[in-house]
């Protein structure tokens with residue numbers, strides 16, 4: 409029975425006073441100028457207050473749940489994309505702090521190369537070949553960004569999870585080549601197997617879902633094989649919304665909670681998966697990267713056909 413009380417419903421008021429950066433508006437926190445970021449079209453922030461705002465959202469998400477022990481070894485997912493680049497920077501900033509607010513974890517990073525799935529298209533192999541080199545560059549960038557900050561970075565491929573023989577993630581070292589690691593982590597048989605799985609999907613949303621499930625399995629299994637029990641995933645609030653809508657659209661709403669909660673335990677490997685960015689929106693992460701002048705790759709958006717799936721509509 410519906411429990412909505414219609415008497416308490418309020419009409420949504422359209423925004424009539426949109427604020428733009430560079431105008432005479434002042435920061436809503438400190439009253440200072442100049443305003444560099446405007447959130448929700450009405451909330452102006454100066455640079456310092458905005459960075460504090462995003463960092464606080466990230467740190468409070470970890471702190472308030474009290475589920476990550478002090479000094480814990482965590483494996484952090486990195487794809488080189490928008491959320492991953494922000495997560496790398498936020499973790500690095502937290503770990504290198506010298507104050508009491510220092511983030512007390514020992515991070516290592518893991519990159520899962522999705523080039524085989526990302527380059528997939530119904531149009532044939534031409535798209536795969538044309539985009540393969542750009543995805544190799546994205547993987548190289550993602551691993552190099554981690555190693556340059558002094559953290560260990562492991563590499564594996566998405567299709568490696570389909571191998572009947574376990575394929576352990578490989579350590580990316582400074583000066584090494586992703587192409588060499590890629591050849592050791594994949595095979596033509598595994599690539600054909602993955603592409604057949606995607607070909608059999610009836611819709612783009614289903615295809616995205618298959619890739620997401622394989623990626624989650626790959627991350628959890630790789631984490632376990634490397635001896636870690638905790639995983640940080642770079643799911644933003646926007647991605648959480650996408651997951652909820654996708655799951656409901658596919659009739660899998662009962663399992664949505666485990667895909668969007670701050671923490672869930674992978675039932676097969678026992679790995680704890682945390683989502684410390686689940687309260688930060690993608691546009692906030694984009695502003696964060698822009699202000700800090702942090703580059704990121706756009707690999708996930710380049711191969712999607714526009715408006716073919718729920719992730720394409722929202723991301």
Ligand SMILES: [Zn+2]
Pocket residue numbers: 435436437438439440453454455456457458
């Ligand atoms: Zn301010």
